[in-house]
Amino acid sequence: MISAYPGSAVRAAERPLLEAGAGPELMQKAAYGLYRSAAALLAQRRGRIYGAAVVVLAGAGNNGGDALYAASRLLARGAGATAVLTSEQAHPEALAAFRSNGGRVLQLRDETVSAALALCRESDVVLDGVLGTGGKGGLRSQAAQLAVLAPARLRRGESPAVIACDLPSGIDADTGQAAGPHLRADLTVTFGAVKTGLMAGPGAEAAGEIELVDIGIAGYLDAPAVQRLENRDIAALLTEPVPGDHKYSRGVLGIAAGSETYPGAAVLATGAALATGTGMVRYLGPEPVSGLIHAAHPEAVCADSTVPLTHVQAWVAGPGAGVDEDQRRRAVEAMASGLPAVIDADAIQAVEPGLGPQVILTPHAGEMTGLLNSLGERIDRPGVEADPLTWVRRAADLTGATVLLKGWATLVAAPGGPVYSQAEATPWLAAAGSGDTLSGILGALLSTDRTGTRGPGHYARLAAAAASIHGQAGRLAAESGPVEVSKLPEGVRSVMADLLHG
Ligand SMILES: NC(=O)C1=CN([C@@H]2O[C@H](COP(=O)(O)OP(=O)(O)OC[C@H]3O[C@@H](n4cnc5c(N)ncnc54)[C@H](OP(=O)(O)O)[C@@H]3O)[C@@H](O)[C@H]2O)[C@@H](O)CC1
Numbered sequence: 044m045i046s047a048y049p050g051s052a053v054r055a056a057e058r059p060l061l062e063a064g065a066g067p068e069l070m071q072k073a074a075y076g077l078y079r080s081a082a083a084l085l086a087q088r089r090g091r092i093y094g095a096a097v098v099v100l101a102g103a104g105n106n107g108g109d110a111l112y113a114a115s116r117l118l119a120r121g122a123g124a125t126a127v128l129t130s131e132q133a134h135p136e137a138l139a140a141f142r143s144n145g146g147r148v149l150q151l152r153d154e155t156v157s158a159a160l161a162l163c164r165e166s167d168v169v170l171d172g173v174l175g176t177g178g179k180g181g182l183r184s185q186a187a188q189l190a191v192l193a194p195a196r197l198r199r200g201e202s203p204a205v206i207a208c209d210l211p212s213g214i215d216a217d218t219g220q221a222a223g224p225h226l227r228a229d230l231t232v233t234f235g236a237v238k239t240g241l242m243a244g245p246g247a248e249a250a251g252e253i254e255l256v257d258i259g260i261a262g263y264l265d266a267p268a269v270q271r272l273e274n275r276d277i278a279a280l281l282t283e284p285v286p287g288d289h290k291y292s293r294g295v296l297g298i299a300a301g302s303e304t305y306p307g308a309a310v311l312a313t314g315a316a317l318a319t320g321t322g323m324v325r326y327l328g329p330e331p332v333s334g335l336i337h338a339a340h341p342e343a344v345c346a347d348s349t350v351p352l353t354h355v356q357a358w359v360a361g362p363g364a365g366v367d368e369d370q371r372r373r374a375v376e377a378m379a380s381g382l383p384a385v386i387d388a389d390a391i392q393a394v395e396p397g398l399g400p401q402v403i404l405t406p407h408a409g410e411m412t413g414l415l416n417s418l419g420e421r422i423d424r425p426g427v428e429a430d431p432l433t434w435v436r437r438a439a440d441l442t443g444a445t446v447l448l449k450g451w452a453t454l455v456a457a458p459g460g461p462v463y464s465q466a467e468a469t470p471w472l473a474a475a476g477s478g479d480t481l482s483g484i485l486g487a488l489l490s491t492d493r494t495g496t497r498g499p500g501h502y503a504r505l506a507a508a509a510a511s512i513h514g515q516a517g518r519l520a521a522e523s524g525p526v527e528v529s530k531l532p533e534g535v536r537s538v539m540a541d542l543l544h545g
């Protein structure tokens with residue numbers, strides 16, 4: 044499990060150590076961690092550090108100090124380095140160490156911006172030390188013009204790789220908001236604790252991979268604000284069939300999805316649920332959709348029945364339901380059933396406050412905007428996308444349901460409880476039908492759930508697990524070309540096999 048803390052909490056945890064005079068020691072630990080990550084990346088990209096071209100973007104504060112000390116160590120290994128100073132001040136001791144190891148310095152001014160950008164583009168690695176947890180707002184003045192730098196991951200492996208020191212400059216360390224122009228990275232090397240701003244919204248996109256450097260403050264931190272499940276956490280949430288099980292004891296998933304207008308959503312949700320592993324799928328919906336499901340998945344049991352008359356352990360309602368009134372009624376009944384229920388897509392419009400955490404709403408940003416406005420908030424879609432951490436918490440608190448907000452980092456909030464962030468997905472999953480498969484995966488996990496723990500956040504953890512399985516399946520599929528959503532269940536089966544037996 045990865046635990047994340049607001050930048051303000053990390054600063055508070057550092058305070059007693061700083062007051063005890065340990066600031067320089069903490070900075071050396073941070074800088075050494077950054078140096079090691081940069082050295083590993085350079086060794087991987089070009090075989091050796093000797094002769095590498097390094098650019099340090101250094102702001103006025105300790106963040107720039109970290110980056111300058113890290114670059115000093117690279118200079119000592121034979122790299123060449125230039126510091127681009129984005130402020131009139133720089134950390135004095137770190138800059139002196141950098142100069143004495145042979146580093147060159149370029150002061151960023153209007154007339155040097157293009158030279159600085161050219162240096163970056165010709166380098167092997169850029170260390171972004173403009174702003175860390177002390178940054179307020181986005182990049183200012185000439186530094187804002189550096190935001191055009193594209194990390195190598197966006198440019199098919201070309202140089203330079205960008206490494207963010209603690210967090211990408213211009214990103215809010217608490218919320219992940221970009222308060223204006225900001226830098227983006229291939230790798231963020233973060234100190235003391237992962238910041239929540241790396242787990243949500245623009246910050247999650249800008250961070251790239253995340254590496255944590257222990258600087259000895261973990262003991263001073265309280266409970267994390269955001270967590271991320273790793274595969275061993277997900278494996279502990281899964282239930283495997285045992286000898287003596289039958290289809291009903293394993294768990295039955297009811298799916299009230301699809302309509303004559305959008306029949307495919309029901310087929311996709313059913314396929315994903317079966318690939319995740321459930322005892323049986325009972326499908327409720329119009330006859331033409333049942334026919335398609337039978338053709339693709341003969342093991343599904345289909346009926347045009349109601350929710351109260353159908354015996355299942357969990358529900359999925361909403362994908363592809365469109366304006367079908369019967370499917371809308373089934374979604375309302377599923378929410379009222381007391382059973383775990385995934386409420387997706389069109390069914391989200393039927394949400395009323397007063398739900399329980401066993402109801403899991405799975406909106407994308409557009410559906411989230413509609414939901415929040417129906418609950419009395421005044422917010423538009425860009426507002427939700429800019430600060431998804433705030434809004435996913437708000438939606439969970441307003442509805443009483445668990446809320447999964449899809450995105451580059453998918454966020455899951457339990458009402459009043461923990462928040463999870465999963466960022467395993469690939470941009471290839473931004474495709475029609477992708478959300479339907481996520482519903483099926485989550486429905487299957489809920490239907491077979493026998494972990495017996497129902498503490499706060501239990502349903503949020505299962506939803507986070509589903510988001511991770513979905514993302515990993517997408518990545519696996521993307522390895523062999525563009526992702527075809529109807530084939531995603533094959534990837535889901537592989538991911539499940541690894542989780543269960545890996
Ligand atoms: N504390 C510790 O123990 C350890 C901290 N560590 C490291 O320190 C980092 C925090 O360092 P920090 O507090 O010095 O703040 P930092 O992020 O470098 O920037 C502040 C400077 O920038 C300025 N400034 C603010 N906003 C601005 C903007 N938009 N555009 C331009 N300038 C802006 C601001 O000036 P102001 O505007 O407030 O006058 C101030 O001069 C942390 O992320 C980690 O990397 C590690 O070494 C481990 C030990």
Ligand SMILES: [K+]
Nearest residue numbers: 171174210212
């Ligand atoms: K930074």
